[in-house]
Amino acid sequence: MSIFLKTSYCRHLSSTAMAMCSSFCPQIPNHFRGKPISLFSSRPPFSVSFKALSSRAYDDPPKDKLPANIGFLGIGIMGSPMTQNLIKAGCDVTVWNRTKSKCDPLISLGAKYKSSPEEVAASCDVTFAMLSDPESAKRQLIDAFYQVDVACGKHGAASGMSSGKGYVDVSTVDGATSKLISQHIKSTGALFLEAPVSGSKKPAEEGQLIFLTAGDKSLYETVGPFLDIMGKSRFYLGDVGNGAAMKLVVNMVMGSMMASFAEGLLLSEKAGLDPSVLVEVISQGAISAPMYSMKGPSMIKSLYPTAFPLKHQQKDLRLALGLAESVNQPTPIAAATNELYKVAKSYGLSDRDFSAVIEALKGKLQQ
């Protein structure tokens, strides 16, 4: 396993680094080239690109192998800010989304648009995919692979892949799905990397995601600078399936933490305590977590602005339980937690933030 951590911002961008940046991200305007970073504001539009190049913890890909065109499929809560960061860093990005209107803000920022995953993959060196679940991640790729039209009537990504290209699936899926996608991509001669992310909407906006990658090491190295634009760290975990497994374990823990926190908030209130004080007490102790401080205040007000949709958290618990079963590991807490998220879904809360799981407990308490 190897780990890469993004280093902190440097004060100055050397002309060598800027020259590399220029060739890597050809759209960076000339007037920004070779200038010290201190000339930019504290969050300059190109800082993410600079951060990507500020560390030498990995081998930079040879210049003739640097991908010039980046494709991005799936412009949802996560795909949109991730793509924005690539565009703001000066990368040449082509997008596609099932619901085309979600691409419009990115097109305004300079992205190109193609009307099918196949066309994106065919026109780009590396294509990223950020889709809901195993079904949608496969659908775009494999329906088209077998020359069956996908729902929108266009061909999918695999038909646009070929030797020299790379496909990076950043969706959260199970290992079996990832392996299947890998097989199809690799049969075209292209390379495959699974790279699910830990971190939600805000980390995506701030380029602070954690990438959990596995698959073709050479593609990992090639796309490293792009991952560093979108994230703060990246782990290379070996064979395809390991990135998916790591992500599912992390999200299994997160789902249970949230459910337990929700129980605590409701219990404190029923016991005559102020739940806001509970949030504060937890924040000062050993079990503090940014998630509690971030979500607690709105949960107390029964507000659930969506960052991580509840339906995706339940999907991750379902997939984690499958993983646990496949290796004969008991996970009773995750199993119980999964049931609670299923109840919340049955209350129509699928598209609300996963913190809305607290509503399932309110329902039970009322009964």
Ligand SMILES: NC(=O)C1=CN([C@@H]2O[C@H](COP(=O)(O)OP(=O)(O)OC[C@H]3O[C@@H](n4cnc5c(N)ncnc54)[C@H](OP(=O)(O)O)[C@@H]3O)[C@@H](O)[C@H]2O)C=CC1
């Ligand atoms: N939100 C978060 O905090 C995080 C999410 N994730 C994971 O990232 C992935 C995306 O999540 P997020 O962006 O939040 O989810 P969204 O629901 O906002 O986006 C899902 C994307 O998948 C597309 N999609 C869904 N079904 C299909 C289909 N059948 N065919 C083609 N496209 C489809 C959607 O297209 P359309 O717009 O047309 O519906 C959309 O682009 C999920 O796997 C999630 O678990 C990982 C880390 C954090």
Ligand SMILES: O=CC(=O)O
């Ligand atoms: O998958 C969700 C996250 O916050 O990470």
